[in-house]
Structures are given as structure tokens and as C-alpha cells.
Amino acid sequence: xxxxxxxxxxxxxxxxxxxxxxxxxxxxxxxxxxxxxxxxxxxxxxxxxxxxxxxxxxxxxxxxxxxxxxxxxxxxxxxxxxxxxxxxxxxxxxxxxxxxxxxxxxxxxxxxxxxxxxxxxxxxxxxxxxxxxxxxxxxxxxxxxxxxxxxxxxxxxxxxxxxxxxxxxxxxxxxxxxxxxxxxxxxxxxxxxxxxxxxxxxxxxxxxxxxxxxxxxxxxxxxxxxxxxxxxxxxxxxxxxxxxxxxxxxxxxxxxxxxxxxxxxxxxxxxxxxxxxxxxxxxxxxxxxxxxxxxxxxxxxxxxxxxxxxxxxxxxxxxxxxxxxxxxxxxxxxxxxxxxxxxxxxxxxxxxxxxxxxxxxxxxxxxxxxxxxxxxxxxxxxxxxxxxxxxxxxxxxxxxxxxxxxxxxxxxxxxxxxxxxxxxxxxxxxxxxxx
Numbered sequence: 001x002x003x004x005x006x007x008x009x010x011x012x013x014x015x016x017x018x019x020x021x022x023x024x025x026x027x028x029x030x031x032x033x034x035x036x037x038x039x040x041x042x043x044x045x046x047x048x049x050x051x052x053x054x055x056x057x058x059x060x061x062x063x064x065x066x067x068x069x070x071x072x073x074x075x076x077x078x079x080x081x082x083x084x085x086x087x088x089x090x091x092x093x094x095x096x097x098x099x100x101x102x103x104x105x106x107x108x109x110x111x112x113x114x115x116x117x118x119x120x121x122x123x124x125x126x127x128x129x130x131x132x133x134x135x136x137x138x139x140x141x142x143x144x145x146x147x148x149x150x151x152x153x154x155x156x157x158x159x160x161x162x163x164x165x166x167x168x169x170x171x172x173x174x175x176x177x178x179x180x181x182x183x184x185x186x187x188x189x190x191x192x193x194x195x196x197x198x199x200x201x202x203x204x205x206x207x208x209x210x211x212x213x214x215x216x217x218x219x220x221x222x223x224x225x226x227x228x229x230x231x232x233x234x235x236x237x238x239x240x241x242x243x244x245x246x247x248x249x250x251x252x253x254x255x256x257x258x259x260x261x262x263x264x265x266x267x268x269x270x271x272x273x274x275x276x277x278x279x280x281x282x283x284x285x286x287x288x289x290x291x292x293x294x295x296x297x298x299x300x301x302x303x304x305x306x307x308x309x310x311x312x313x314x315x316x317x318x319x320x321x322x323x324x325x326x327x328x329x330x331x332x333x334x335x336x337x338x339x340x341x342x343x344x345x346x347x348x349x350x351x352x353x354x355x356x357x358x359x360x361x362x363x364x365x366x367x368x369x370x371x372x373x374x375x376x377x378x379x380x381x382x383x384x385x386x387x388x389x390x391x392x393x394x395x396x397x398x399x400x401x402x403x404x405x406x407x408x409x410x411x412x413x414x415x416x417x418x419x420x421x422x423x424x425x426x427x428x429x430x431x432x433x434x435x
């Protein structure tokens with residue numbers, strides 16, 4: 001640490017080669033760690049036999065190394081970028097590295113403080129192995145080892161959290177939607193392209209899926225260019241099952257069903273990752289569940305059943321934002337951010353059938369339907385030629401009582417009914433062909 005500070009960081013400030021707030025933060029962190037390390041060396045020099053006492057006194061301060069480790073990756077990236085774009089700065093680094101007092105590369109010097117706490121752990125383990133069980137400092141050495149292991153775990157946890165946050169930020173930069181992926185405790189589990197099978201099984205589409213520890217993102221596009229989130233599936237509402245031994249599996253979330261498989265033959269890895277994430281998320285929700293989470297949803301007149309004696313009532317109109325705001329991804333229900341029209345195109349005909357069925361029911365319930373029925377019963381057809389059809393009306397008064405609009409609606413409505421049955425027949429034909 002003294003070498004990196006004396007021959008690199010301090011000259012950078014004096015020559016104003018690199019003016020960045022991050023470098024100032026690292027400089028202060030190195031000074032702090034240098035003082036902690038110097039105090040440990042001082043204790044060991046004063047009493048070389050009191051190894052356990054020296055570590056026991058300074059072990060709680062070893063967690064300060066996590067602050068330096070938190071900024072290490074950013075500092076290293078900053079220095080590398082500066083060397084690539086600034087030739088004088090690159091020459092300065094090369095000259096300092098070749099000095100006999102240094103003799104090492106700058107990255108190897110910067111990583112030394114992060115490696116120090118694990119080395120302390122190895123040192124104490126080796127000392128314990130050579131210390132008799134009945135020695136007066138054996139128990140104290142064990143306590144010191146436990147404290148150093150706590151500090152090492154604390155450092156590793158902070159580094160992992162920082163890396164997970166950076167991964168989420170990197171992913172969010174690729175996403176077109178205005179969303180906020182970064183959330184305390186959220187982790188990126190797996191991401192990659194999967195093939196989605198259409199609902200009829202007649203076609204497949206490549207889609208990009210991102211598995212987080214609480215939600216599954218269904219996206220279109222490529223992270224190298226841009227990603228558009230079509231749907232957000234909460235894991236606590238998801239179920240996964242294998243459909244075929246060849247790698248096809250089904251993800252079901254409330255009303256949404258996805259048939260998926262991987263082109264890279266890693267469908268089993270995807271199923272295992274999703275299944276484990278669902279299980280772990282359910283366990284976490286079970287341990288963190290509050291009493292209020294087991295309540296049933298209340299609506300309208302039943303709202304007075306909710307215990308709200310300490311909830312203030314705020315009156316006022318809700319203001320609508322003028323600009324587009326970020327969307328916080330909720331893990332309680334499915335969120336559709338953009339419709340995947342390409343993958344759901346085969347469902348248009350079925351939706352048209354349902355629409356025609358509604359029109360038929362609406363026509364059947366029409367009040368004028370009885371007039372049209374009585375009108376048809378009182379018309380006589382006299383077929384005199386294969387091409388001409390003549391008819392006479394038995395009661396012209398009933399004809400005059402029928403509104404003209406009903407006569408116009410009759411052929412269009414029956415045409416809709418015929419289109420409905422044709423669509424229904426084609427859908428059944430396609431269904432049996434798929435089966």
C-alpha cells in the first residue's frame with residue numbers, strides 16, 4: 001500500500017495527471033488501511049509472542065477493507081481508460097512501474113489490500129495448527145480466527161452486492177422501456193435467448209428472457225442492441241413443468257402460458273434455475289410474511305372492514321404526470337409493457353370468432369327479432385325459373401310495421417353468423433391437425 005501511494009497516487013495529485021473524485025476517495029481509503037496495517041505491525045513488533053492479542057485488538061477494523069474493495073473495480077477501469085486515451089499518463093505509469101523501488105505493475109499493487117484479509121485468515125489457521133490445545137492463547141486464537149472470517153465474509157458480501165448492482169445497471173441500459181430494475185435484494189440469476197412456440201404450435205419465435213430472483217422478464221430484441229420488455233411475470237405466481245423429453249417446457253403464470261425450448265440444448269438448466277428461483281422466493285416470502293399479507297382483498301362496500309384506525313385520510317385530486325415516469329416492476333401480478341403481436345398473431349382468428357359470437361348473441365336478444373321472424377313466415381316463394389324467384393306478400397300491413405333498419409341489418413348479421421361458423425370450423429380443423 002505504501003508503494004502504490006508513494007509512487008503512483010501521490011505523484012498523480014502533484015502533477016495533476018488525473019483529477020477525479022474517485023481517485024481522492026481511494027487515496028483516503030489507502031491512508032486509513034495503511035494506518036490499520038501499521039498498527040498491527042507495531043503490536044507484533046512490540047511483543048512477537050502476543051500474536052493472538054494483536055489480532056484480537058485489530059480484527060474488528062479489518063472490515064474497513066470492504067470500503068476499498070467496493071471501489072477497486074471502478075478505479076481499475078478508470079486508470080485503464082485514462083492510459084488508453086492519454087499518452088503522457090501512460091508514459092508516467094510505465095516509468096513508475098520500471099523503477100527498482102517498485103518492480104511491479106500497478107494493478108497488482110492495487111489488488112494487494114483486498115488480498116490482505118484472506119492472508120490473515122490463512123496465517124491464523126496455520127498458527128492454530130502449530131499451537132497445542134492446552135496453550136493459554138489457543139482459545140484466543142480461535143476467537144481471532146472467527147473475527148477475521150467475519151470480516152472476510154463481510155468484504156465478499158459487499159463485493160458481490162456491488163457486482164450484482166453493476167450487472168443490473170448494465171442490463172437496464174439495454175432496455176428501451178422506462179423501468180427501474182435496480183432494487184435492494186434483487187439479483188440477476190440467468191439471461192439468454194429462448195424459442196417460444198406459438199399457441200397453435202405452427203411457428204416459433206426467438207425471444208430474450210431475463211430471470212431475476214423475484215420476476216421473469218419476457219423481452220424482444222438483443223442485449224447487444226436494445227431490449228424491449230413485453231411482459232413481466234412474478235415468480236410467486238409462476239409454475240414450470242416439462243412437456244417433452246426433448247427440452248420443451250411450459251411456464252404458466254396466472255392467465256399467461258409460454259411454451260419454450262433452448263436452441264443451445266440447455267433447457268434443463270433453464271428449468272432448474274427457474275424452479276430453484278421460485279422455491280427460494282417462496283421460502284423468503286414465507287419468512288418475511290406479515291399478518292396483513294394474509295388478508296383477503298376488500299372492495300367498495302367492504303372497505304370498512306379493514307382496520308384503519310391510525311390511517312389518515314388525505315383528500316385531494318390526483319395529478320397526472322405530464323412526462324413519462326419510470327415503472328417500478330411489481331412482483332404481485334403480470335405486467336404487460338408492450339404487446340408481442342408477432343408471437344400472438346395466430347390468436348387473431350380465435351378472437352374474431354369470439355367477437356362474431358358476441359354479435360350473434362346481441363342480434364338474438366334484439367327486440368325486433370320477432371318482427372323479422374313473423375315477416376319470414378308470411379312470405380310465399382313461387383319458383384318459376386331456375387334463375388328468377390318471384391314472391392308475393394300475404395299481409396302488407398305487417399311489412400309496413402317492420403322498421404327499415406332491421407331489413408338492412410338482416411343480411412349483414414346472417415353473414416356474420418356464417419363467417420363465425422366458418423372460422424370455428426377452420427379453428428377446429430387446425431386444432432385437430434395440431435393434436
